[in-house]
Amino acid sequence: MSDTPEAPSGDDRRPGRLSALRLRGLSHPLRVRILDLLQVHGALTASRLAELVGESSGSTSYHLRQLAKHDFVREVEGRGTARERWWEASPGGFSIGPEDHDDAGLRTTKSLVNAEFERTRQDKIWRLLDVMDTDLEQTALARWKDAVTLSTSNFFATPAQLSRLIQAVSVVLDEQLEPLKDQEDVPGAVPVQVHFNAFPVVDAVRDDRPSPRDDGH
Numbered sequence: 001m002s003d004t005p006e007a008p009s010g011d012d013r014r015p016g017r018l019s020a021l022r023l024r025g026l027s028h029p030l031r032v033r034i035l036d037l038l039q040v041h042g043a044l045t046a047s048r049l050a051e052l053v054g055e056s057s058g059s060t061s062y063h064l065r066q067l068a069k070h071d072f073v074r075e076v077e078g079r080g081t082a083r084e085r086w087w088e089a090s091p092g093g094f095s096i097g098p099e100d101h102d103d104a105g106l107r108t109t110k111s112l113v114n115a116e117f118e119r120t121r122q123d124k125i126w127r128l129l130d131v132m133d134t135d136l137e138q139t140a141l142a143r144w145k146d147a148v149t150l151s152t153s154n155f156f157a158t159p160a161q162l163s164r165l166i167q168a169v170s171v172v173l174d175e176q177l178e179p180l181k182d183q184e185d186v187p188g189a190v191p192v193q194v195h196f197n198a199f200p201v202v203d204a205v206r207d208d209r210p211s212p213r214d215d216g217h
Helices: 020-026 029-041 046-053 057-069 104-132 142-147 159-180
Strands: 073-080 085-089
Touching: 020 029, 020 057, 020 104, 029 046, 029 057, 029 073, 029 085, 029 104, 046 057, 046 085, 057 073
Parallel strands: none
Antiparallel strands: 073 085
């Protein structure tokens, strides 16, 4: 089997939800971690990725090629050598959500990939909490202490109301994040993540059938 990166064809390049083919190309914990690192830190080499994930460069090189086959990552043009190539996350986003035609195997794969992405997010939060538990003034995070928040809001809402809230927050995020793009070389700028989770508490959802007042009024 060849490991030469090849571009997906047809529906596999559609933005939004991942096709079953592309999802299978991502369904490995190490590939999720590699993709997450490239999305957070920008371009990296297989050797540097190996240091960050605690694997061999041969292993990260293999998984980079698998990710490239399915258009999740790409080589950085004009950078690196034949022995040391630089990789970056491919532009464009995607989502992994349930579809009506999913079979049991595909639903399980989606669940596992989503769980791995969530694990990478939680790892960053735990790392932050570990550092904040020390003498923050003695760390490199001292000047960021007023620029950190971990907040949760609890309320009751209908599906329509929650959907409108998500759309409204997304508009604000897009407006505020646009000026922050392409700041890798700005002095003092570091990778930053913004998490916005909005979901019904599953154990409290008693009936999926819409009620007469489920229009948000």
